[in-house]
Amino acid sequence: MAAVTWVCPIGGCPVRQGRPGSCPDDLVQLVRERTEPEEPVADPAPGAAGEGDAAPPTGLALDCPWGQLIDIPAEDLEIGRSSPAFRGRGIDPYDQVSRVHARLSWQHGRLTVVDLDSANGTYVDGVKLIPGEPAVLRPGQQLRLGLDVPCKIVQLNEFGEPV
Template identity: 40%
Template sequence: MARLKCPDCPAEVVEGDLVCKECGTLLVGLKQPVPWLEPEAAPGAGSVSAIGGGSVTVAEPVVGPEPVVGPGPEPKSGGEVRLEPDTDPDPARDPDPRPGPGPVRGTTPTPLPTTVDRAGVLELRFPDGSVVVRPGREVVLGRDPQLCPVTAARLAAYDNVSRRHATVGLDPDGTCWVRDEGSTNGTFVDGRELEPGERGALRDGAELRLASDVVAHVRRMPDNPGGGG
């Protein structure tokens, strides 16, 4: 005998019943008992048997296709991905490009300090004559004729001047200087004594003093091969 159920409630009825015993629904006329179905199986593929024969197919859950990822930039050697920088920026895309470094308006470049004019020669005016130093040359001041052939004759009378007292030079860039050579009584520039081995700058018009009383005035003269002594 087939299993049936009431059309208005879940009560089971028997074929031939006229009234549902649970809700009182008439089972003749317009309303008829319906086949009894077993509870649905768990979701999954396959089918379950229905009361009264046949089967009910349970559809599988629909799974959409996996998203497709497009190819990315191919890595270079070592598996490293490099993004090339934009070496040609478009001003239309960057309405306010940052300017590069440049001179600041309203400022004047500071000139490099020089002690004298770069033209001409250096002249040391001693009381009994002058000594000329040309660009790129050095002259040793002292009383020894072997060590100081240029100045020994002028300084021989000064016993307080050392045999090799100081060296005066004129660099190719125009820098004038004097260096004390470890003299006994000292080398002075505008009243300041130099340490032994110290090199001091000589400006145009400076006073160079050897020991206590041998004074030479620094002058910058035009480069005249016939000048000096």
């Protein structure tokens, strides 16, 4: 079994260590570095159920600024002021979030976000997304809805707690 190395997800940061934690330079959660080459995953035969999709990983959540932790399910999750995940849970004072703002989904085993043509934009680590085009999300990254709702993508342990 190969040793696990934890690295800062911010490009160019040199922080690497042998245990999980946070980067003292960038104040973000460290992510696990892949030490073994990834084996290619064969797509199922055309017409097969779930064509081209790997099983979604589990254990990721959205850490919202009002203290809510939203588990990211295997099926699509639309987020915004009118979404069941946000409604009545602290989103009300944030007026830059559209009713249906963005969609989180799993594509080929990776978590992606798509801006649903929101009024004030969706950002990943400060970069504005092009509406309708998916962007990959990883633990430690910040997903911002409009200019006033920064949510962090967090990895959860086996007890459902952020690591």
